[in-house]
Amino acid sequence: MSNATAGSAYRVATAVGPRGLPRLLAGVASDGAVSLVTHRTAFPAPRRPGRHAAADLSGIVDEAGLRGRGGGSFPTATKMRAVAGAQGRPIVVVNGAEGEPASSKDRLLLARHAHLVIDGALLAAGALGADQVVVCIDRASTRTVHAVHEAITQRASANERSCAVRLFTVPPRFVAGEESALVSLLNGGEARPTLKQPPIYVRGVDNRPTLVCNVETFGHLAQIVNFGPRWFRELGTAGEPGTMLASISGDVRRPGVCEVPLGTPLAEVLDLAGARVQRLQAVLVGGYYGTWLAAADALDATLSNHSLRRFGAGVGCGALVALPGSACGITETARVLAWMAGESAGQCGPCLNGLAALAGAMRALAIGRAGRATLTDLHSWAGMVERRGACTFPDGAARLLRSALTVFAADVDHHVRHGVCVHFNSPPMLRVPAGGPPGPGDWR
C-alpha cells in the first residue's frame, strides 16, 4: 500500500499494516515484552529525516487524524506544529505517568511493546530536531520501569540511538501526569501543576520547546509512519479515526485492556471484558477524571467523543468502570472524591478547600447524614471549583460529582429521605490507591 502524501521524508512507508485488530497490541504475547529484534522485523529503525521533516510528519499525522490518547483528545499534529514553530532545540516527553487509577493501558503498552512507543517518540524527535526523548513512568509500576529500562539497553547494544532516550520515574500522584507538573518535575522541581506561561510548547523542559504526548499516542504515531495514514483510517470513524486502548474494570469477568476502534458500541467494549450487562447499573466513562453514564445511556453510546458529548462525557483515556446494580453509586463516588481531595496539589484555594468540602458533603450523603441543604451545597461548591485552578483537576472532580448526582438521582433522594441504602456495605467497585494523601516530600 503506498501513501500519496505530501510527506517526502516519509513517503517510502509501504509496509503492510495488520488487517483488523489488534494493532498496537499485535504480536504482543500474554506475558513478556516484544524484543528489539522481533520489533525490527515489522518496523524499520527510525532514520535521520531530511529537511522539512517537521512539516512532513505533522502533515502525515494530520492526514491520519490522530488525536491524543491521554485524555484530552487534542490533535497531535497541532501540538507538533506548535513545538516546531517555537524557538530552540525541542525535547520530546513520553507521558506514562498514568495517575488515573482506572487506567492501566499505558503501563501495559510500555511493559509489552516499549519499542513501538520509543520508535514513535524518536520519529517525532527526529522530525522536530529534538536531541532528547524522556520516557516518564509512574515509579510504583516497577514492572513497566524495568521493561523500558531493558528496551533502552537493547537499543544501546544494537547501536541504535539516533538521539538520547532516558527514563524518568514519576511519583504516583494523580496530577503528576498533568503536562506542566511533569515539566516542573523534569526541571528539578515538584510534580505539581504550574501556570503554563509561556506554554510548554514554547518553554518547557530546560526552557526548550517541549512536546508531551501520551504513551499510546506515540505508539499510534509509529504505526502511522510505518503503515500510512490511510491504513490508520481503515478503523475508527471518519471524525475519530484509529483504535484506542480501553482499560475495563469493575463488575466484569476479565478486567484488563482491550484495543477497539473508536466508535465501537460501549456494549461491545464492555462485552470484551465479560461485563454482566443484565445487572449493569451505570458506567464510569473516562476514569475517575470522567463521567457517570446510566446503564441505558451507556449501552446506547459508542466509544467516541461524538457519541459521548451529549452526556457531557468524552472518551478521555479510555478507562471504563462497570457498576453493578448491587453497588451504591453515591458511596462509590464519595470514596473516589475523598481520594481526589487528598490528591489535590494543595496550591489553589478553591481546589484545596473545595474538593475537601465536596468530599465531606458527599460522604455525609453516603452515610445518610445529609439533608436538602447538603445537596444545595454540593451543587454550589461544584460551581465554585470549576475553572478556578491552575490545572483542570478540580474541574474533573466537579464533573464526576455532578454526573453522580444526575445518574444516581433516585439514590440521592433515597439517601436524603431514609439514610443509608441497603448497598452501603457492598464491596468497593471503584478502588483507590492505598497509601493515603501525599506528604510534603511525596511530590518528587
Add this chain to the structure above:
Amino acid sequence: MSTERLVMKLDPIACDGRGICAELFPERIELDDWGFPIIDPAPIGNHLMKHARRCVSSCPMLALRLERVVGG
C-alpha cells in the same frame, strides 16, 4: 469604540485568600465560601479602572494582573 480592553486575571497558585481584593474592588470581585476571590471576567470599563489598578497593586501576594484582550 475601543478594540483593546483590560480584564483582571488571577494566579490561583500565588493567591492565598487574604481577601483584600474583594474589599477594594467589590464591583467585580466576590469571595467564595473559603475566602478566595471570584473575579468577573468581563472587561473593565474606564470608570472602574482606578479601582482596578489599586486592587491589583494592593495584593500582597502579587497574584493579580490586568491583561489586555483584543476585541470589543
